Amino acid sequence: MAVVDHAYAQLMSLSDADQDVIANASGTVLLPELYARSGWAALRDADVIPLLVDEIGQLEAAVLNLESYGGHEVALVAGYGLLESFGGRDRNVxxxxxxxxxxxxxxxxxxxxxxxxxxxxxx
Structure with a gap:
């Protein structure tokens, strides 16, 4: 997930927070789960990787932190696009x-x- 990777790189270079805080703020704590799900999706020829509703908050934090730490415009646009696509899902659960x-x-x-x-x- 390019948005999360970019958020991690930006936070690492510009923040003096410890590794755990940066991992949470950038959403990189999601990566092991997402990699496992992407492998599962690839085995089943699926086009999508599921993201749980309670994980959307981590993606939102990554995007907001990217905005604060001068993230690349492409990553920000992609992040806000993802958030928009997830916008209605928490209301439908x-x-x-x-x-x-x-x-x-x-x-x-x-x-x-x-x-x-x-x-x-x-x-």
Whole structure:
């Protein structure tokens, strides 16, 4: 992921923070997971690599830090493009729970989870 690599390089050259802070601020802590997922995607001839909703915050931090540390325009445009494509996904995520032993999406309310009235997730 070029955005994360560029953010890491910029932060390393311009910041006096320790390695752990720079790894978190640049998003490089995501790289091992993303490399593993890219290998999985390549084996399955997939065109995309999944990014979990809670990982989007790390990408956002990398882009914002790139902006603060004078990141290259191409990396910034790519980063903001990625963030825009992920923009609606966190609003479309609902927790899972079990209904008669089957995982189902909660419709977003605690009452549905308690009563078990959610429809099982399609396969």
């Amino acid at each position: 609902h927790p899972l729970h079990r209904v008669h032993g089957v995982l189902a999406f909660t419709g977003g309310t605690a009452d549905e989870a308690a009563t078990g009235s959610a429809t099982p997730a399609p396969a």
